Amino acid sequence: MTVERTSIDTLVVGAGQAGIAMSEHLSRLGVPHLVLERARIAERWRTGRWDSLVANGPAWHDRFPNLEFTDVDPDGFASKEQVADYFVAYAQKFDAPIRTGVEVKQIVRNAVRQGFTIETSEGTIEAHRVVVATGPFQRPVVPPIAPQDSSLTQIHSADYHNPAQLPEGGVLVVGAGSSGVQIADELQRAGKRVYLSVGAHDRPPRAYRGRDFCWWLGVLGEWDAEVMKPGREHVTIAVSGSRGGHTVDFRRLAQQGITLVGLTKSFGNGVATFEADLAANIARGDENYLSLLDAADAYAERNGLDLPREPEARVIPADPECVTHPLHDLDLAKAGVTSIVWATGYAVDFSWLNVDAFDEKGKPKHQRGVSNEPGVYFLGLPWLSRRGSAFIWGVWHDAKHIADHIVTQRKYLAYYDRSQHHAPGRGEESAECANGASAGSRVHRVSEMGVN
Numbered sequence: 001m002t003v004e005r006t007s008i009d010t011l012v013v014g015a016g017q018a019g020i021a022m023s024e025h026l027s028r029l030g031v032p033h034l035v036l037e038r039a040r041i042a043e044r045w046r047t048g049r050w051d052s053l054v055a056n057g058p059a060w061h062d063r064f065p066n067l068e069f070t071d072v073d074p075d076g077f078a079s080k081e082q083v084a085d086y087f088v089a090y091a092q093k094f095d096a097p098i099r100t101g102v103e104v105k106q107i108v109r110n111a112v113r114q115g116f117t118i119e120t121s122e123g124t125i126e127a128h129r130v131v132v133a134t135g136p137f138q139r140p141v142v143p144p145i146a147p148q149d150s151s152l153t154q155i156h157s158a159d160y161h162n163p164a165q166l167p168e169g170g171v172l173v174v175g176a177g178s179s180g181v182q183i184a185d186e187l188q189r190a191g192k193r194v195y196l197s198v199g200a201h202d203r204p205p206r207a208y209r210g211r212d213f214c215w216w217l218g219v220l221g222e223w224d225a226e227v228m229k230p231g232r233e234h235v236t237i238a239v240s241g242s243r244g245g246h247t248v249d250f251r252r253l254a255q256q257g258i259t260l261v262g263l264t265k266s267f268g269n270g271v272a273t274f275e276a277d278l279a280a281n282i283a284r285g286d287e288n289y290l291s292l293l294d295a296a297d298a299y300a301e302r303n304g305l306d307l308p309r310e311p312e313a314r315v316i317p318a319d320p321e322c323v324t325h326p327l328h329d330l331d332l333a334k335a336g337v338t339s340i341v342w343a344t345g346y347a348v349d350f351s352w353l354n355v356d357a358f359d360e361k362g363k364p365k366h367q368r369g370v371s372n373e374p375g376v377y378f379l380g381l382p383w384l385s386r387r388g389s390a391f392i393w394g395v396w397h398d399a400k401h402i403a404d405h406i407v408t409q410r411k412y413l414a415y416y417d418r419s420q421h422h423a424p425g426r427g428e429e430s431a432e433c434a435n436g437a438s439a440g441s442r443v444h445r446v447s448e449m450g451v452n
Contacts, residue, residue, distance in 0.1 A: 008034045010406060011118055011127035013107075015041045015098045018133035018380030020087055021064065021396040023096040025403035031410065035133075036120065038103035041091055044137060045084040051162045052186060053080045054241045056178055061214040062392045064090060075212070077241030108354045109373070116355075116375065128375065129406055132353060132364075135380040136390055137346045146342070147267035152332065157183060157343040163190035169338030170194065172272060172330070174264045176201055177236030180343030181248050185240075188258050193336060195327075198250060198278055199263040202237045203285035204292050206247040209300065209307040213239065216296050223388035236345075238285070247289075250282050254320035261327050271331050278326045279319065286316055348381070369402045375409075377402045 010026060012019050015037030026033045040046065055062045060074035062083075067090050072078045078086065091098055103121040107130055110117055118125040140156035147154075153167055157179045163186060170193035173184040184196040204213040217223050238248040254260050262278035293313060300307050330337070350358065357373035359365050365372045368385040378384065379402060380395050388394030 006034075006123065007126045008032060009127065009410070010034075010129040010131060011036065011116075011125060012131045012133050013104050014133035014135065014380075015091070015096075015100065016044060016133065016135055016380070017042070017087060017392050018135055018395045018399065019098075019131075020091050020096060021399035022131050022133055022379055022402065023091070023098065024064075024066075024094055024396075025399050026406070027094050027096065029403055029407050031403065031406055033097060034125070034127075035096060035098040036102045036104055037098060037100045038121075040100055041098060042084040042087040044135070045080045045087070048137065048158050049080045050157070050160050050183060050186075052242065053182070054078060055080075055083055056239050056241050057214045057391070058212050058241075058245070061212070061218075064392065064396050066090075067093060077245055104352060106352050106354060109356075109375075114375075129377070129409075130353075130375065131377045131379055131402065132350070133379045134348075136348060136382055138349045139347045140342075141345050141347050142342045143344055145264065145266050146340070147270075147272075149267075149270070151338075153339040155339075155341060157341060158346070160341055163187050163192060166192070166339045166341075170336045171339045171341060172264075172332070172337050173197065173341045173343060175199070175236070175343030175345070176238060176250070177343065177345075178239055178248075180341075181238050181253070182240050182242055183341055183343060184258055185242070185253065185256075187341075188253075188256060193259075194257070195259045195261055195330065195335070195337065196250075196253065197261050197264045197274065198281050200235045200281055201285050202235055202288045203248055203250075204237065204239055205289060205313060206239065206241075206245045208293060208296050208313055209310050211296075211307065212245075213292065216292065216299075217387075220295055220299060223386065223391075223394065225387045226385065228383055228387075249317070250285070251317045251320055251323070254322050255317075259327070260320070260322045261330065270333050271329050273329045274327060276326070276328060279323050282319075282323060290314065369398055370405055377406075 010031055010033040012022050012033055012035040015035050019035050019037065020041070023033065023035050037043070054077040058075050059069040059072040059078050062078070063069060063086070067086070069078055069082065069086060072082055104118060105121065106119040107116050115126055115128040116130050118127060118130070140158040142156055160183055171187050172195045173180050173187070174197045176196055176198040180196065184194050188194040206213060208216060240246055240248055250260055260278060262274040262276060262281065265273045265275050267273070299305070350362070350364070355373045355376055357364055357371045357376050364378045364381070366378050369378050371377060379399055380390060382390040384398050385401065386394065389398050
């Protein structure tokens with residue numbers, strides 16, 4: 001495919017859940033747009049996740065409003081391939097103008113005319129607006145404490161697929177959010193000796209009184225919380241949909257055979273050193289767990305809900321020995337540890353976006369996704385407008401707000417276009433080219449890209 005210089009009203013970068021949601025709203029509102037994806041639709045779900053991964057929320061919840069999963073029980077958890085297939089089907093549902101296999105190399109604002117110039121692997125595009133829908137999982141982060149030891153196999157969770165991928169020997173899994181917990185559990189069940197490094201975390205119940213925790217967070221208004229609680233910026237959530245869904249319990253993981261250790265502090269001379277915070281981290285996770293049960297009970301009583309009480313959910317097992325007498329260091333060779341899996345999260349990478357839309361730390365400056373740089377929008381980032389912004393259903397609602405903002409801007413520019421058309425001494429040609437908000441916003445020379 002060869003793309004020559006192309007013009008479009010709005011360019012959407014990324015065809016994951018954010019880009020598809022954005023395209024649906026723009027299509028509904030009649031905004032000419034194009035979605036570029038450097039790989040396949042929802043590629044990260046297919047190749048950036050381990051083989052056995054399932055969604056962390058039930059199928060009735062983790063979806064867009066206008067299409068249900070047809071191959072998953074509503075209370076079940078879709079596999080990663082089912083989620084990817086769902087997004088492909090959703091895009092086909094409204095014939096989304098998506099071009100795959102096209103990488104955006106650079107975006108710059110035009111100097112003396114409106115809009116942006118976008119350099120791609122297939123040519124140059126001019127756009128009046130750009131929606132950055134690349135999500136939060138762009139660059140896997142391995143902390144600088146990682147040992148420089150060629151005898152160890154070290155991979156990030158983004159590159160982990162299954163236990164057979166790792167050599168013989170034990171594994172240290174660093175990070176106890178949803179990814180780290182599920183990977184550690186899978187490795188131990190496959191016969192590996194596993195050490196799991198546990199930091200600060202939230203630990204919601206998978207379900208309580210017959211309702212999934214996603215439902216409880218919804219009715220309690222937690223998904224719509226607009227401000228993160230202070231001090232919770234780096235707290236992960238430990239929840240799992242694997243094996244039909246279950247509440248993550250670190251004590252039971254220890255009873256299963258996993259050795260829990262504190263936050264990984266450093267490596268030196270083949271020895272891993274851990275913070276003395278394991279018991280405190282687990283206790284704070286318990287507090288988070290019990291606080292949600294308290295809130296759920298209060299809500300049920302306040303609203304007269306006929307939901308079965310579940311007193312057994314409040315039973316906290318005794319601390320295992322690895323918690324009461326934790327390891328503070330671990331000689332990896334003596335322990336037989338040959339691999340480290342870094343389940344340490346991701347960072348965003350906007351190096352290709354050369355516009356004035358970032359603060360001194362490189363974080364996007366925006367209000368509900370509307371950047372301080374006119375014409376630039378961000379979508380799919382955590383806490384974009386609320387707690388649920390990075391989730392499938394949450395990104396759909398954020399996309400609607402951004403699409404409405406784009407339509408409003410187009411109306412203002414259309415008024416300018418009309419006023420120029422009727423101004424004395426102005427001809428049709430100047431009005432036609434004034435700003436691209438009306439006739440000028442149509443796609444030019446896009447037959448090569450399959451856009452009509």
